[in-house]
Amino acid sequence: MAEVTLNFPRRDARDKLRGRTRYTIDRDVSGVLHAALLRAPVPSARILRIDTAAARAMPGVRAVVTAEHAPGRHGIGIADHPLFAAGRVRYHGEPMAAVAADTLAQAQAAAAAIVVELEPLPAVITMAEALGPSASLVHPDWRDYEVLVEGGAHGGNVAWEATVLRGDPEAAFARADVTVVESLFRVGRQNHLSFEPRAAIAAFEDGRCHIETSTQAPWTVRNVTAHLLDVLPSAVRVTVPAVGGGFGLKFDCALEPYAALLARHAEAPVRLVNSRQEEMLTCLSRENAEIRIRSAVTKDGEIAGREAVVLMDCGAYGGEQIFLTTMTAHTLGGNYKLGSVRLASRAVYTNTAPNGAFRACNGTYNTFALERHTDEICEAIGMDPLEFRRRNVLGDGNLGATGQIFEGDVLGPMLDRMAGLRAARPSKQAQAGDRLYGRATTVGTWFVFVGPSAATVNLNADGSATLVTSGVEIGSGSMMQGLPQIVAHTLGLKPQDVVVRAADTDAGGYDVGVGGGRTTVSLGAASMAAASEVRRKLLDVASGMLQTPPEGLTLANGRVEIAGRPGTGASIAEVAVQAQKLVGPIAGSGSFTGPGVAAMPGCAAGHFIDALDIPVFAVHECEVAVDPDTGHVEVLSYAVVQDVGRALNPRAIYGQIQGGVTQGLGYALHEEISIGADGSIRQSGFETYRVPLAQDVVPVEISLFEGAPSIGPLGTKGAGEVPILNVAAAIACAVANATGRRVQELPLTPPRVLELLLGRGLPLDFPHIATAWDDNLLRPLAAASWQGRRMAGPDAPGP
Amino acid sequence: MALLLTVNGEDRTSGHGAMTPLVDVLRDEFHLKGAKPVCREGFCGACTVLLDDHPVMACLLPAGLAVGARIRTVESLAPDGALSPLQQVMEEHDVVQCGMCFPGMLMSLSGFLAVTPRPTRDEVKAALSGNVCRCTGYERIIDAVLSL
Numbered sequence: 001m002a003e004v005t006l007n008f009p010r011r012d013a014r015d016k017l018r019g020r021t022r023y024t025i026d027r028d029v030s031g032v033l034h035a036a037l038l039r040a041p042v043p044s045a046r047i048l049r050i051d052t053a054a055a056r057a058m059p060g061v062r063a064v065v066t067a068e069h070a071p072g073r074h075g076i077g078i079a080d081h082p083l084f085a086a087g088r089v090r091y092h093g094e095p096m097a098a099v100a101a102d103t104l105a106q107a108q109a110a111a112a113a114i115v116v117e118l119e120p121l122p123a124v125i126t127m128a129e130a131l132g133p134s135a136s137l138v139h140p141d142w143r144d145y146e147v148l149v150e151g152g153a154h155g156g157n158v159a160w161e162a163t164v165l166r167g168d169p170e171a172a173f174a175r176a177d178v179t180v181v182e183s184l185f186r187v188g189r190q191n192h193l194s195f196e197p198r199a200a201i202a203a204f205e206d207g208r209c210h211i212e213t214s215t216q217a218p219w220t221v222r223n224v225t226a227h228l229l230d231v232l233p234s235a236v237r238v239t240v241p242a243v244g245g246g247f248g249l250k251f252d253c254a255l256e257p258y259a260a261l262l263a264r265h266a267e268a269p270v271r272l273v274n275s276r277q278e279e280m281l282t283c284l285s286r287e288n289a290e291i292r293i294r295s296a297v298t299k300d301g302e303i304a305g306r307e308a309v310v311l312m313d314c315g316a317y318g319g320e321q322i323f324l325t326t327m328t329a330h331t332l333g334g335n336y337k338l339g340s341v342r343l344a345s346r347a348v349y350t351n352t353a354p355n356g357a358f359r360a361c362n363g364t365y366n367t368f369a370l371e372r373h374t375d376e377i378c379e380a381i382g383m384d385p386l387e388f389r390r391r392n393v394l395g396d397g398n399l400g401a402t403g404q405i406f407e408g409d410v411l412g413p414m415l416d417r418m419a420g421l422r423a424a425r426p427s428k429q430a431q432a433g434d435r436l437y438g439r440a441t442t443v444g445t446w447f448v449f450v451g452p453s454a455a456t457v458n459l460n461a462d463g464s465a466t467l468v469t470s471g472v473e474i475g476s477g478s479m480m481q482g483l484p485q486i487v488a489h490t491l492g493l494k495p496q497d498v499v500v501r502a503a504d505t506d507a508g509g510y511d512v513g514v515g516g517g518r519t520t521v522s523l524g525a526a527s528m529a530a531a532s533e534v535r536r537k538l539l540d541v542a543s544g545m546l547q548t549p550p551e552g553l554t555l556a557n558g559r560v561e562i563a564g565r566p567g568t569g570a571s572i573a574e575v576a577v578q579a580q581k582l583v584g585p586i587a588g589s590g591s592f593t594g595p596g597v598a599a600m601p602g603c604a605a606g607h608f609i610d611a612l613d614i615p616v617f618a619v620h621e622c623e624v625a626v627d628p629d630t631g632h633v634e635v636l637s638y639a640v641v642q643d644v645g646r647a648l649n650p651r652a653i654y655g656q657i658q659g660g661v662t663q664g665l666g667y668a669l670h671e672e673i674s675i676g677a678d679g680s681i682r683q684s685g686f687e688t689y690r691v692p693l694a695q696d697v698v699p700v701e702i703s704l705f706e707g708a709p710s711i712g713p714l715g716t717k718g719a720g721e722v723p724i725l726n727v728a729a730a731i732a733c734a735v736a737n738a739t740g741r742r743v744q745e746l747p748l749t750p751p752r753v754l755e756l757l758l759g760r761g762l763p764l765d766f767p768h769i770a771t772a773w774d775d776n777l778l779r780p781l782a783a784a785s786w787q788g789r790r791m792a793g794p795d796a797p798g799p
Numbered sequence: 800m801a802l803l804l805t806v807n808g809e810d811r812t813s814g815h816g817a818m819t820p821l822v823d824v825l826r827d828e829f830h831l832k833g834a835k836p837v838c839r840e841g842f843c844g845a846c847t848v849l850l851d852d853h854p855v856m857a858c859l860l861p862a863g864l865a866v867g868a869r870i871r872t873v874e875s876l877a878p879d880g881a882l883s884p885l886q887q888v889m890e891e892h893d894v895v896q897c898g899m900c901f902p903g904m905l906m907s908l909s910g911f912l913a914v915t916p917r918p919t920r921d922e923v924k925a926a927l928s929g930n931v932c933r934c935t936g937y938e939r940i941i942d943a944v945l946s947l
Binding site: 007009010012013014016017018019020021022023025026028108194195242243244245246247275276390474475476477483497503649652654655657658660661663685686687691692693694695697698699700 | 820826830831832833834835836837838840842843845854872873874876877882886889890892893894896897898899900901902905915923925926927928930931932933934935936937938941942
C-alpha cells in the first residue's frame with residue numbers, strides 16, 4: 001500500500017484564519033425567529049401555575065411552549081429528564097418555558113412576562129445533603145421512570161451505582177503483613193468554556209425537522225429530539241457546520257429540542273443560542289466528586305487489596321454521570337496490578353445544574369486521587385514513588401480491575417522513556433529561588449471509546465474520492481487530517497484528493513459521536529473498510545483494462561500500476577471513468593464497532609463497558625515552585641510521554657497535548673466553580689471563572705510513545721482526549737512534594753495552598769461515605785462476591 | 800441617525816443606534832462574522848478588532864465611538880486571498896484547532912507586531928494576555944509568531 005502522508009495540513013485552517021468559517025452561531029437563515037428560555041430562579045419548587053397568556057400577546061411573539069407541549073423524558077440509563085420542568089423544579093436554571101419571537105429582545109421580554117407561581121421545596125445542594133439520613137428526594141417518583149439500560153442499582157438520590165469486585169479484598173485487608181493506607185479526596189466542577197456556546201437552528205422542511213447545530217453527537221441529537229417531539233427519528237435531520245469547541249460539552253442533546261419544538265409551533269425557522277451566562281449557569285460541567293480509597297500494601301510494595309467509594313454529582317438529572325460510573329473501574333482501578341479490588345461508583349442526584357461529559361471524564365479526578373493515594377502509600381511504607389510505580393504498573397498479561405487481561409508492556413517502558421527525558425535536561429529547581437520546590441511523576445490509564453461508526457466512500461470520475469460519515473470537526477483535526485489520510489492511504493490517492501462531507505444524518509450512517517478519542521479509530525476504521533471495498537472494485541476494473549490480475553497491481557500517487565513496471569498502468573481517474581461505463585460508479589461502504597474485550601465474568605455490575613477495547617496510557621512529570629507567602633503555584637516544567645499507538649500527525653498531536661495539558665493546569669490550579677446556598681453556580685463568566693492565559697502556561701516537552709497494541713486503523717489510538725488525564729495528578733503530587741502537606745482537594749488556588757501551608761484547613765470528613773465498604777451499597781454483593789472470589793481462585797485466567 | 804463607519808478601508812453606513820456594540824454592527828449588518836461575541840464582557844478577546852491600529856474589544860465599544868476611526872477586522876488581513884505573513888505561519892505550524900479565538904488573536908498580534916516587529920517570547924505572551932484560547936495552550940502559537 002501507499003505510504004501514509006504524515007503531518008497533512010488541515011484544510012479548514014485557512015478559512016478559520018480569515019474569519020470566513022461559519023459556525024452555527026454565524027449562520028444566517030432567512031426569516032429566522034429568535035428564541036429565549038425562561039429558567040427557574042430556585043433550586044427546588046413545586047410549580048403551581050405557569051400562565052403564558054400575557055407573553056403570547058406581546059409584540060413579535062410567534063410561539064410559547066412549556067412542559068405540556070413535550071411531556072416525554074429522556075436520559076442515559078434512566079429516562080429521568082423532561083425537556084421542561086414538569087410539576088417540579090429540580091435545579092436553578094432549569095428551563096420552564098421557551099419563546100420564539102421576531103427579535104431576541106422580544107423573545108426575552110416575553111419570557112420575562114410569563115407568570116410562574118412556585119412553592120419552594122427543600123433542596124439538597126451537596127452530595128452530603130443528598131445522602132443524609134433525612135434527605136429530600138430530587139426525584140420522588142424515581143421508581144416510575146423507564147429504565148433504559150438494565151444492571152445498575154438505583155434508588156432515592158442515587159441515580160446509578162456501578163460496582164466491581166475481584167478477588168477477596170476482605171482477606172487482603174486482614175492480612176498480617178500489610179500496611180493499610182486510607183485517603184480522602186474532593187474535587188469541584190470544571191466548565192468546558194468552549195468558545196462557541198451551545199446553539200441550534202431548527203426548521204421544518206417537507207414535514208421533517210432539519211436542525212443545524214453545534215454538537216459532537218448528531219445522531220444523539222436526532223434520536224433525543226425525535227423522542228421529545230414524539231416523531232419518528234427518521235423525521236429529524238441533523239447537520240453540523242464547524243464546531244467552535246466541544247471538549248465533551250456537546251456530546252449530548254442540548255438546545256436542539258427547544259428550537260425544534262418552537263419551530264413546529266411557530267411554523268418558521270427558530271434560532272436558539274445560549275448566552276455566556278446561561279452557559280456558565282447550566283454547563284454540563286465535569287462533575288464534582290468525593291472519593292475514599294484504601295489499600296492494603298506489603299512492605300515490598302505489592303498491592304494486595306484495594307477498595308474505594310467514588311461519589312459523582314450528576315446534578316438534577318442522571319445524564320452522562322450514569323454512564324461514567326463505569327469509568328471508575330478503569331481509572332481509579334487502573335494503572336496498577338491489584339491482588340484484589342472492590343469499587344463502588346455512585347452517581348448522586350442533587351438540586352443543582354446537571355453535569356456532563358468533559359475530556360477524560362471521571363479520569364482526571366480519579367487519576368488525581370489514585371496518584372496522590374499512591375504517593376501516600378509510598379510515604380507509609382517508605383518506598384520511592386518512582387520505584388513503586390516501576391514495580392506495580394500494569395504490564396503484559398496483568399489483570400485489570402474487572403479482570404480484563406492487558407496486552408503488552410506499555411507503562412513500564414513509558415516510565416523509562418520519561419527517565420530518559422529527565423536525565424537529558426537540567427532541573428529547573430534553581431528557578432524556584434526561595435520558594436518551595438517540588439516535582440512528581442504520575443501515570444494514567446484511559447481508553448478509546450470505540451463503538452459503532454459508518455462510512456461511505458464514492459470514487460469520482462476525476463480521480464477524487466468523497467468520504468461521507470456523521471463525523472464532526474470540533475477542532476481536533478481528526479476529520480480534516482486523519483480520515484482523509486486513511487482513505488488516501490488505502491486508495492493510493494493524495495489526502496487532498498479526498499473530500500470529507502460535513503456531518504449530515506441524512507447522508508452518513510449511525511455514529512456514536514465525536515468524543516472519547518474515537519474519531520480516528522472508529523470513524524477511521526469504518527472509512528478504511530469503505531475505502532477497501534472501493535479499492536477492490538477499482539482493481540477489478542483496472543485488471544481488465546491492464547490485462548493483469550488484481551493482485552499484480554499496485555495503487556499509489558493517483559495511479560494503478562502493474563507491479564514492478566511503473567508507468568505502464570493508468571490513472572485512477574481513467575479507471576473510474578472506465579468503471580462508470582462498464583459497471584457504474586464505484587462506491588464502498590464500511591462499518592466498525594468495538595470488538596468487546598472480555599472482562600472476568602461476575603466482576604463488574606452496572607457497567608456500560610466491562611473492559612477496555614483500546615487502553616491508552618500516559619506518563620506526566622512536572623516541577624513546581626510554591627510561594628510560601630502567597631500560596632501561588634508556578635509550574636516550572638512539564639513533560640508528557642503519551643501512548644499514541646501510531647502518530648499520523650505528530651504536529652497535530654503536539655497541539656492536542658499542549659492544549660490538553662493547559663486545560664488540565666486550569667483544572668488543577670484555578671478553574672473553580674462554587675455553588676451558592678440557592679443552588680446557583682456563582683461563576684457567571686470569564687471574569688470569575690479563571691481559565692489559563694498565555695502567561696500561565698509553559699511549553700510542554702513531549703515524547704510520543706508508538707508501537708503499543710491497538711486495533712485502530714494503521715495502529716492508531718485516539719490522542720486528543722488523554723492529554724488532560726493526569727495533569728491534576730501531577731500538579732497535586734508535586735505540590736504535596738514541595739510543601740510536605742497532604743493535598744486532598746482541587747483546584748490548588750492560592751488560598752487553598754496557603755491553608756495547607758498554615759495547617760488551617762479542616763481535614764476532609766465524609767460522613768456520607770460509610771467506613772465499611774459494603775455498607776455503601778444499595779444492592780448487596782453477596783452473590784457477585786461469591787462468584788468473584790471463585791473466579792479469582794486457582795481457575796482464574798492470567799497471572 | 801445613521802452612523803458612518805470606515806471598515807477595512809471602505810465607508811459603510813450603519814442603521815444601528817450609536818450605543819449598539821460594534822461587534823453586532825460588524826456581524827449582523829455588515830456580515831463580517833470573523834469577530835466572535837464569546838463573552839460579551841471584554842474578557843476573552845475573541846471580538847478584537849483594530850481601531851486606528853489599536854486592538855479593542857468590539858463587544859464593549861459602542862459603534863458611535865468608532866465613527867471617524869479606521870476599523871480593521873480579520874477579514875482585512877488577506878484581502879485577495881493571499882494570507883498575511885502572520886496567518887501564513889499559523890497555517891504552516893498547524894496551530895489552528897476550533898478556530899474561534901483566532902480572529903481576535905490575529906488582530907491583537909497584528910496590532911502588536913506593527914509596533915514590535917522583533918518581539919521576545921515574553922513580549923508575545925504579554926501581548927496575548929487579553930486573548931483566551933481554550934484549545935491550543937498558546938505555546939505553539941507563540942512559536943509560530945516568533946518564527947516570523
